[in-house]
Amino acid sequence: MKKSARVVVIGGGIAGCSTLYHLTQEGWSDVVLVERNDLTSGTTWHSAAQVTNFGMNQTMVGLKSHSINLYKELANDPDHPINYNHADGGIRLANTEEQMQGYRHFASMAKGMGIDFEVIDAQECQRRHPLISTKNLIGGLWDPHDGDIDPYQLCHSLARKARKAGAEVYTDTPVTALEQYKDKTWKVTTENGDIDCDIIVNACGYRVNEVGAMMGVHHPVASMEHQYFLTEDIPEIAQAGHRMPLLRCPMSDYYCRQDKGGLLIGFYEQNCKTWGMDGIDPNFVNALCPDDLERVADVLDGAFERMPALMNAGIRSIVNGPITYTIDGAPLVGKIPGKENAFCIIGLRAGLGEGGGHGWLLAQQIVNGEACYDTWCLDPRRFTAHANVEMTSLKAIEDYQNEFRFHFPHEHRPAARKAKTTSLTPIMAAENAAFTVINGWERVEYIKPSEDFHPSLSFHFDETFDIVAKEIINIRDNVGLCEVNGFNRFEITGLDAENFIDRMFCGNITHKPGRVGLGYLLNDFGMVKSEATIANIPASDRGSTRIWYGSAAASEFHDMDWLTQHINADEDVHIKSLTNDQTILIIAGPKARKVMSACSRDDWSKEAFPWLSVRECFIGFTAATVMSVSFSGELAYEVHVPNSSLYAAYLALSESGKEFGMKIFGSRAVESMRLEKGFLSWKTDLLTEFDPFETGLDRFVNLKRITSSEKLPFKSVLKMAQNRSLSASALIALTPLPMAELH
Numbered sequence: 213m214k215k216s217a218r219v220v221v222i223g224g225g226i227a228g229c230s231t232l233y234h235l236t237q238e239g240w241s242d243v244v245l246v247e248r249n250d251l252t253s254g255t256t257w258h259s260a261a262q263v264t265n266f267g268m269n270q271t272m273v274g275l276k277s278h279s280i281n282l283y284k285e286l287a288n289d290p291d292h293p294i295n296y297n298h299a300d301g302g303i304r305l306a307n308t309e310e311q312m313q314g315y316r317h318f319a320s321m322a323k324g325m326g327i328d329f330e331v332i333d334a335q336e337c338q339r340r341h342p343l344i345s346t347k348n349l350i351g352g353l354w355d356p357h358d359g360d361i362d363p364y365q366l367c368h369s370l371a372r373k374a375r376k377a378g379a380e381v382y383t384d385t386p387v388t389a390l391e392q393y394k395d396k397t398w399k400v401t402t403e404n405g406d407i408d409c410d411i412i413v414n415a416c417g418y419r420v421n422e423v424g425a426m427m428g429v430h431h432p433v434a435s436m437e438h439q440y441f442l443t444e445d446i447p448e449i450a451q452a453g454h455r456m457p458l459l460r461c462p463m464s465d466y467y468c469r470q471d472k473g474g475l476l477i478g479f480y481e482q483n484c485k486t487w488g489m490d491g492i493d494p495n496f497v498n499a500l501c502p503d504d505l506e507r508v509a510d511v512l513d514g515a516f517e518r519m520p521a522l523m524n525a526g527i528r529s530i531v532n533g534p535i536t537y538t539i540d541g542a543p544l545v546g547k548i549p550g551k552e553n554a555f556c557i558i559g560l561r562a563g564l565g566e567g568g569g570h571g572w573l574l575a576q577q578i579v580n581g582e583a584c585y586d587t588w589c590l591d592p593r594r595f596t597a598h599a600n601v602e603m604t605s606l607k608a609i610e611d612y613q614n615e616f617r618f619h620f621p622h623e624h625r626p627a628a629r630k631a632k633t634t635s636l637t638p639i640m641a642a643e644n645a646a647f648t649v650i651n652g653w654e655r656v657e658y659i660k661p662s663e664d665f666h667p668s669l670s671f672h673f674d675e676t677f678d679i680v681a682k683e684i685i686n687i688r689d690n691v692g693l694c695e696v697n698g699f700n701r702f703e704i705t706g707l708d709a710e711n712f713i714d715r716m717f718c719g720n721i722t723h724k725p726g727r728v729g730l731g732y733l734l735n736d737f738g739m740v741k742s743e744a745t746i747a748n749i750p751a752s753d754r755g756s757t758r759i760w761y762g763s764a765a766a767s768e769f770h771d772m773d774w775l776t777q778h779i780n781a782d783e784d785v786h787i788k789s790l791t792n793d794q795t796i797l798i799i800a801g802p803k804a805r806k807v808m809s810a811c812s813r814d815d816w817s818k819e820a821f822p823w824l825s826v827r828e829c830f831i832g833f834t835a836a837t838v839m840s841v842s843f844s845g846e847l848a849y850e851v852h853v854p855n856s857s858l859y860a861a862y863l864a865l866s867e868s869g870k871e872f873g874m875k876i877f878g879s880r881a882v883e884s885m886r887l888e889k890g891f892l893s894w895k896t897d898l899l900t901e902f903d904p905f906e907t908g909l910d911r912f913v914n915l916k917r918i919t920s921s922e923k924l925p926f927k928s929v930l931k932m933a934q935n936r937s938l939s940a941s942a943l944i945a946l947t948p949l950p951m952a953e954l955h
């Protein structure tokens with residue numbers, strides 16, 4: 213066994229094999245995979261192995277398309293072809309108009325990725341899948357590329373190709389310990405010896421937290437038991453004369469594909485079960501959980517009704533195995549929060565279909581620092597300190613029970629709520645607030661007209677439209693108050709803090725005491741990485757001169773990683789997160805100045821406190837830091853207060869606001885106003901797939917400053933500007949070179 217390698221991938225399921233293969237495709241051959249038993253001996257060997265193209269966003273659709281194209285290539289390998297039933301097609305059924313609207317939405321989104329889904333009626337569903345009845349069916353979504361693959365052959369094919377490119381695979385080699393050296397490289401201890409390496413990848417499936425514990429990390433991943441059965445041959449399938457398409461039913465929560473002359477039917481029962489919460493038997497290898505068809509009886513009835521031919525089919529075998537889940541159902545693929553040179557590809561619940569694509573995007577991140585798609589929806593840093601296995605298990609149960617029911621816009625499901633609250637949460641609830649969840653924080657969405665108000669879920673404007681409009685009108689005419697909790701806030705201090713900020717941002721950022729600036733951070737390819745406000749707070753009895761860096765609520769781990777990894781060894785820069793310590797109260801509207809004046813002795817006139825100013829003051833008797841900035845487009849103040857005095861500040865502001873008609877507004881009003889104003893939102897409009905010019909941020913880029921220093925991490929901006937007619941993502945797609953060659 214090798215004594216050292218550039219990367220050690222731990223785990224030989226689809227996640228590990230795909231990562232290893234794609235690392236070699238990116239040009240890294242000094243890479244190793246270590247597997248405690250045999251390849252595929254975790255979940256992968258018994259997967260139903262359906263490969264679909266459907267995804268909730270463009271990154272998911274794109275990565276699944278990559279899987280499909282890769283699997284086709286592997287299936288057609290002249291020396292070692294593998295079994296891949298490609299393009300049997302698949303139908304997602306619908307029995308409500310809202311589901312059909314959702315399918316139309318997804319079909320239109322996928323079209324932008326070059327994938328042609330089709331929305332079809334009930335009769336067409338039946339024509340394409342002759343075993344189904346049209347009873348209580350409106351129609352469905354047709355995915356032309358759906359199919360299924362042999363998981364064992366797939367992983368061995370990927371490993372074989374990786375080996376051919378120089379990688380090594382060691383089976384029967386359990387990893388027993390991980391140690392990080394001072395220089396941030398790793399020692400991987402296995403039962404067969406140690407391997408020193410630059411980078412480690414956790415691809416350990418349901419044993420993710422055994423390996424996580426070896427490096428002091430608690431990954432928010434939990435496992436559920438999941439069952440399918442295989443039937444004897446069904447004569448109706450033979451009569452149809454073609455392979456049956458895949459089927460997914462959101463009414464009765466089952467999926468189905470053809471297997472030999474019969475069907476494979478998998479169930480997502482309501483009475484579902486977590487697995488392995490109190491540890492996993494070390495001998496659970498190539499193993500299954502005990503059958504329990506009783507548990508799926510409710511779902512089975514729905515499947516029988518939809519496919520009557522099933523009732524006469526004998527069951528050939530039953531499979532019950534662990535499947536991993538995360539808090540939002542999407543896997544964790546990328547950098548491990550708070551760790552250097554450590555990545556993960558975990559929490560895969562549709563790993564066979566997606567694994568090809570996830571390994572592709574992860575290898576790009578490892579080798580180039582970024583992938584060709586924006587990978588925020590997969591980024592392990594999208595959850596912060598509140599995320600743990602206990603919470604994940606509750607969300608996993610909820611997700612499992614709603615497996616094929618997609619989230620509607622503004623749908624916030626109830627499991628594991630109230631993870632992060634402030635002293636105002638019950639106050640807002642008493643005001644009839646509807647809450648949304650942002651990075652675990654309960655944030656007011658809008659004020660409901662009555663306690664039992666429940667808007668319908670759909671892709672159309674709903675009953676909340678007029679409610680939100682009223683909140684906005686009051687801000688336009690009077691003044692509103694909005695609590696923004698969990699807003700990301702770092703305090704940056706040190707002798708080199710200003711230089712550091714200059715280096716990290718692509719434009720000029722003011723360092724004038726008492727002034728606030730907005731700026732953008734770009735990645736190594738000159739693409740938009742983050743957006744932040746920089747507030748320069750002068751020294752006072754509350755502290756020495758300091759910079760406050762404010763960015764999107766979910767960006768805490770992401771931005772902290774990016775900033776800290778760019779502090780040079782000889783720089784005096786200190787970054788402290790205040791995200792969980794401070795909350796913002798926004799006062800917005802033409803009468804905002806009057807409200808501030810009524811509860812604070814400072815001069816709030818335009819002259820004394822102009823736009824983009826910051827000052828320390830008192831709101832009532834509460835020490836606050838106030839900025840004159842606005843995300844709504846109206847005159848507005850951000851009142852930053854420590855959480856311990858949030859309620860006192862709220863009382864003072866509410867009292868002063870009374871005579872000016874101040875009302876509470878929520879995040880939906882903010883979203884509407886910022887759209888109207890054309891303000892951009894991180895990870896909605898600001899993506900790593902676009903450079904600042906494509907994003908419309910020309911005025912925030914100082915090309916002169918950027919080209920004057922070779923040390924800048926975003927030296928490719930100039931090149932991007934010169935290539936304005938061709939976006940960087942297009943460049944990546946067109947060039948046969950690995951991304952790093954783009955520099």
Ligand SMILES: Cc1cc2nc3c(=O)[nH]c(=O)nc-3n(C[C@H](O)[C@H](O)[C@H](O)COP(=O)(O)OP(=O)(O)OC[C@H]3O[C@@H](n4cnc5c(N)ncnc54)[C@H](O)[C@@H]3O)c2cc1C
Pocket residue numbers: 222223224225226227228246247248249250251252253254255256257258259260261262263385386387388415416417418419422423438439440478531532533534535536557558559560561562563564565566
């Ligand atoms: C019943 C069922 C049906 C499914 N159907 C589908 C489907 O139709 N389509 C689909 O896309 N997905 C499906 N899935 C999900 C899919 O199978 C999984 O997402 C996928 O197999 C997960 O792969 P993995 O590589 O992440 O994990 P695993 O396959 O579990 O691989 C992890 C590997 O890590 C190894 N390992 C663990 N600890 C160590 C250690 N300390 N040292 C070295 N190695 C270690 C393990 O031995 C294991 O081989 C299904 C899952 C189940 C349970």
